[in-house]
Amino acid sequence: xxxxxxxxxxxxxxxLSRRHMKSLFQLLAVGVLGLVSIFSSSSVxxxxxxYEIGSKGTRYLEFGGGASxxxxxxEEANLGGQELEIAEHSFAPGTxxxxxxxxxxxxxxxxxxxxxxxxxxxxxxLTPGMIGVVRSGDEVIHKVPSxxxxxxxxxxxxxxxxxxxxxxxxxxRSIE
Numbered sequence: 319x320x321x322x323x324x325x326x327x328x329x330x331x332x333x334l335s336r337r338h339m340k341s342l343f344q345l346l347a348v349g350v351l352g353l354v355s356i357f358s359s360s361s362v363x364x365x366x367x368x369y370e371i372g373s374k375g376t377r378y379l380e381f382g383g384g385a386s387x388x389x390x391x392x393e394e395a396n397l398g399g400q401e402l403e404i405a406e407h408s409f410a411p412g413t414x415x416x417x418x419x420x421x422x423x424x425x426x427x428x429x430x431x432x433x434x435x436x437x438x439x440x441x442x443x444l445t446p447g448m449i450g451v452v453r454s455g456d457e458v459i460h461k462v463p464s465x466x467x468x469x470x471x472x473x474x475x476x477x478x479x480x481x482x483x484x485x486x487x488x489x490x491r492s493i494e
Contacts, residue, residue, distance in 0.1 A: 431469030
């Protein structure tokens with residue numbers, strides 16, 4: 319007789335590859351991290367906090383005349399707190415953002431294209447559906463290896479504060 323646990327294992331073995339399982343679990347981990355961060359905040363636990371329950375984002379930030387752009391999806395302005403920030407970033411082909419570090423955890427989810435993700439000297443090529451993680455204080459390099467194809471990613475920072483720290487000199491336009 320096959321138990322429910324065995325049926326589940328058979329389903330995962332035959333219907334999901336290891337790569338897809340890993341991506342699924344990584345995406346689940348990102349969601350759990352975000353929810354833990356949000357729900358552990360005192361602003362969510364009983365205090366009156368104003369926030370938007372649905373949004374197209376708050377603004378666009380651009381560098382290099384629009385060659386590199388960030389659509390800010392979630393920040394204090396629409397979340398009502400500093401637990402999490404989320405941006406959609408379009409890297410121009412050939413972009414190389416040299417070594418830097420963050421004061422927050424930075425998580426990338428690749429939507430399209432490819433992104434070389436180097437953390438503390440170890441490089442991984444992130445492709446659509448993959449997650450890249452940078453812990454606070456780690457040295458990171460982001461590079462689009464293709465000179466023809468851009469890369470689009472979702473970036474999450476927890477706790478918030480990276481948008482202001484990183485993008486102080488970017489041009490800004492509103493989301494219509």
